[in-house]
Amino acid sequence: MLLSSSFIAAQLNSPCLSRVYVGYSGGVDSHVLLHLCASIVDLKHKITAVYVHHGLQPEADNWAKHCQHTACELGIDFKMLRVDASPKHGESPEEAARNARYTALKALIDVDCALLVAQHREDQLETVLLQLFRGGGLRGLSGMPETMAFGQGVLLRPLLNVAKQDIDDYARVQQLRWIEDPSNAQNDYDRNYLRNDILPLLKQRWPALDKTVSRSAAHCASAEILITQIARQWFSSVFNADDNTLLLSQLQAFEASQQQHIIRAWFQQLALKMPAQAFVQRIFQEVIHARQNSDPILAGQGISIRRYRDKLYCLKHSPQPLLADFIWPNTITSIALGDNRTLSCVPASSGIPVEYWRNAKIVVRFRVKCEKISLPARVDHHSLKNLFQEAGIPPWDRLMLPFIYLDDKLAAVGDKWISSDFYSETNESIRLVLRALQ
Incomplete structure (x- = not known):
């Protein structure tokens, strides 16, 4: 040439x-x-x-x-x-x-x-x-x-x-x-x-x-493009975009070879390095097919693969910080939690009354145990453990949830629940919003 x-x-x-x-x-x-x-x-x-x-x-x-x-x-x-x-x-x-x-x-x-x-x-x-x-x-x-x-x-x-x-x-x-x-x-x-x-x-x-x-x-590239397009269709029926998980019951409805392509499409969706074949096999053997009552974890390639109920999670390897309790000055509307998240109070038509929020001593705590909370429109008090299970919140996420106390009484659990003792349906209210920093 x-x-x-x-x-x-x-x-x-x-x-x-x-x-x-x-x-x-x-x-x-x-x-x-x-x-x-x-x-x-x-x-x-x-x-x-x-x-x-x-x-x-x-x-x-x-x-x-x-x-x-x-x-x-x-x-x-x-x-x-x-x-x-x-x-x-x-x-x-x-x-x-x-x-x-x-x-x-x-x-x-x-x-x-x-x-x-x-x-x-x-x-x-x-x-x-x-x-x-x-x-x-x-x-x-x-x-x-x-x-x-x-x-x-x-x-x-x-x-x-x-x-x-x-x-x-x-x-x-x-x-x-x-x-x-x-x-x-x-x-x-x-x-x-x-x-x-x-x-x-x-x-x-x-x-x-x-x-x-x-x-x-070039032949391999052509075949790869075709397989990837088909695998994306399979993947879309298994992927839960809300939390970037795979639905296990949906995944296991596919043939074994198809499941492997779905796992690879998952890694691509999460912008992760493609896993080696041996690592994909371990996901199935050590996590997906582990005993039902176990909490399997597979670590490698800077991530952890975990299972909870009907979902498969891929978590980035970052040690969970030991978050310390602290006072939230009621003049500040947003605070950093120290684990790449912010907790903010925003105006709402229902929630914690603004007047109460402004005059209370606000304390944020972590890893609270054996606590109960009463919820609006529900009878009796509920243990946090039962609420977590009811909401399908994985155990590792529970450890990171902030508990908000007003004058030493539990008022809210992150942005999940507000205690009925502090709940109002007046326009002069606030709700809590928990966000991950980009």
Whole structure:
């Protein structure tokens, strides 16, 4: 293939783009992409070359200067982003660098903006093979898409169907100067080992391997899209949008293989990393199929999977704070509870009389036990335990509910119930509202 600016322009809907960011590491691939984009007259004034400084190589500062100089020579804007690429628990160095890079880049991409990256057909080949060796499913074997949502805009890979040799040929013809990262020659990382030692041998036997594997990836991507569409229909009949749970009786009406797709659709809905097959199996074995009278918990991937009655919950891993009792000044309408929630009093046509609220000593308490409350239009006092069970409030949520006392008498339980001793149907009333901060 003879690479040209018209080839890139044909893949971009540039009139609709207000800004185009080109991921530019200084290597030959990204340099070629940047050079091609800068050759498009109608696009050039919209381009910003972006260098992500990971701080992992001693030469990184010099690489940043090289990239800035190249952008200046091409007459386009330049931006450097510094990131912390230190691996978190469970992350490989390669994964940590990638996550840090993409997190920083996402913040740049606004509506009607695009990020262009220079991954090519051999990058796709490496990606698919690595997913195959790791036991990836259809999603992994689909490889990288040419277009995907990114930040508030879009990420494009205009060279994804271009051979690496074509990119190198263009760089030589145009006499480009690029950076050679010495870490690319080291086989510490799986991708480098595959690229340096394995693929050259495979291509001796199958020279068109990058083409054929890319074609297989496209078949997998097509199948994945179809299955995902069908799974979303199954998922919608099982998902409870009010609390992001799955209804177990509905879930178990499906075949076992369908249930697994529904679980994956659930993770996608919650914007979580796709679970490994082994983790999905454990959800069924250790939580869904656990004894009826048990309280099973499955922790992993930064979340906990729990079951309560007919619902399956996915809870983010954050230790529940030990909330201390405190006085709520009655001159303040909203308070922070210290666990990323607020409790507010708002005007209402019925509830706690405003006059009583303004003149009472208000205390907020937590983890109250053996307390009873009388409710409007109901006979006798009710234990909180019975009310919680009646309302279907899971045990872990009960621990976080604030109890509001007026002059040392229980007046309300969060925004769930108001005691009949404090309830009025006058217009001069307030109700409590409990909200999670965004």
